Amino acid sequence: MAGSGVRSSPTMALGGRVCGPCSGDDRNWHCVRCGRVDLLVAGTHCLACDTALRSHDLLADPDGQISSQLTGLNTLFTEPDTAESAHRQLAGNSTWVRLLRELIATGAPITHAALDEYGTGASVEHLRRLLVHTGALAPRDDVGSLRPWLEALVAGLPTDLSTALRAYASWSVLRRARRRAARGLLTASAPKYARARLQVAANFLTWLTEHHRILAEATQTDVERWLGEGASTRHRLRDFLRWAHSRGLCADLQVPWLGRDSLPEHLLGDDDRWSGLHRCLTDEGLDLRVRVAGALVLLYGQIPTRIVELTTAHLSTDTRGGSFLRLHDRPVLLPPVLAALIAELTNRPDHRRSAGLTPSTAPEWLFPGRFPSSHLDPGRLAFLLRRAGFAVRPARGAALVALAVDLPAPVLADLLGISVSTATRWSAVAARDYTDYLAARTAYPPR
Template identity: 40%
Template sequence: MAYWLTCDGVPALLSQLGASHEEFTHQQLDDLPNTPTTRYIRDVLVAAAVLPPRDDRLEALPRWADALLAHAPLPQRKFLTPFTHWYLLHRIRRAHRHRPLRASTQHQMRSRLRRALELLDWLDEHGISLGELTQPELETWLEEGPEKRREVRAFVVWARDRGLAGELVVPRAPVAAPSVFSTDEDQAEQLHRCLGDDALPLDVRTAGALTLLFGLQHTRLLELTVHDVIDDDTVVALNLNGHRLPLPPEVAQLVRALRDQRQKRWHLDQTASTTPWLFPGQEPARPLGTTYLYLKLRRHGIAPLASRNSARLALATDLPASVLADFTGTSISNSTRWTGYAKRDWLDYIASRVDP
């Protein structure tokens, strides 16, 4: 808290807010530039129960969408405003009532709206109305652009279901198979460094070991709090979506050390944070960014993507999809794809389950 009070802009902003005789609201801060100073003051007010908690990533989406649509022609806005607010945002809010919005979901929503704008721009250029768009014309537009144009599927389905477009079909974008892997020797060498090199930062060693052994996605790692470390003094496990992931002793030692370190830091940061992140960012109320963690691992000689892919493939060779999903905290569809990559015959596993 003392550090942030010395930063440029913090005292002035506090004075500005204090001089107002109005009740504090999130909207007051939303009207200010989105800077680290503004975010920190919001976090302090939330931690002090002056403002109610909210999902800032989710709440930022309507403002971003309105700013984008403000530059679109009026006829396009007549389609895209209800598509954005009554379809995209409504579905996201319903799915994230009890869990924070992930950056990947935020990016997907933004991409879907941008693709819809691109399609409507193309229709205007060619003098075609949305209701007159044919399947061959839609396929022409899809083939002329990058693969991400298939994300217009959400808009096409929405328009078709409301009678605004014909019986149009946009194929789902195929999920690319992983192509970057580490050799067994590289995997073992990187894991050895994570477990034994005290010169590496503790968060790098811990995140690296969990990636190399379990193929955990960074978005999942960065959702962990100190409370997700289950420690009964004999076995240490991680809570992943309600499932316990037991840790080998050397990895458990790293996780314990990181938890203890983060707990001490959080006790100092409680004035601005209500969540004791296991991988906190520079701003106390937020975890590290996924890109920052990715680059930090690479800077210290850990290959995040190749390591994760190799670990996930090794696990998929030995585990069925349902167990792999629980074990790594990933979705069943993602785990099913990985077991398909491993091309394992599960008859022996089924036999072992029914054997007395």
């Protein structure tokens, strides 16, 4: 009898395979719920049935019914592709599972506001993503979602610090984010960087308080000392200090902008760049995601936040078999080896859609996250690259310099989706003179 619960028997020496019941093992092999022959959980149910029972036990109301709001979540738990991981989490009684059980026990519909009551921890956000993915909750405005996080950030801070941070968030960080969202320019990573700016401002204000100073008394020496005691991410304080000075809250304090002042210092040598690229294209021992992402950094100067937002819609081919990747408005011809790696990446099992769960209009990410509707976290991708020995900043710098040698700044900006001013700075590093290019554009303007 064939079945997934295959056991060894003496005939295995001849290369044969037999099912569990035929192997001579006298345990129960038939699921009491569906009759399937399989290895059973607790000797009674197959994995799929045990998962379905656990899902029903979690999601059902006191009357034993699963509400329409949670039917999509039940479907996700019982999908063949997700049943094993769902069983592992449901059986382990994860934190988000306990949270979901509490919310269901109230008998009220689950809302974003109800989730906000539990704070902004990883378990809460994991559950929120699950509920959004399965249609139980509508996607929330990413800008508005920063409010609960901000309140958690300022909780416990002195009144003067919390007041300053709320004002900075409302009149600068969130205001700009909403404007970008209204123009359709808000990226998926925007909330992360908004949180980073607010966190850095909070850290600096706290540091001043610990040193018995207030923002109005802060000096350039204070700023430089604080910057020197930590990582380069502290330079994000620049935005807060510019805002505070414009409001008369502090002196005109300066923070060097790493994007300009340190530009030439963060370059990978040509030999190291080509060695890294060769490793990406040939080392089968590397994570496939690292190989593709590393090549995109080393060839086209892409950053993790943009790489993870690439979808299969950005890929195309021409009649001659060439493969292209659209990084901004124009497609870029891919080397055949890299095109093959990307094709392999898109054909992996984790790119398959879960039937009935993902809308047909949802993007198919090249770097999918834990759920079919989400992409890989850019911080996670950056970590994978670092762990594999790829430093993104110097690798990106080397790629942009190499491209700037061959491409005028306006073309480079249009091709990669960077600003013309940024492309111009890289062109200056590459010491390229574009006088001839500008003359040609004047003589032969684009049609």
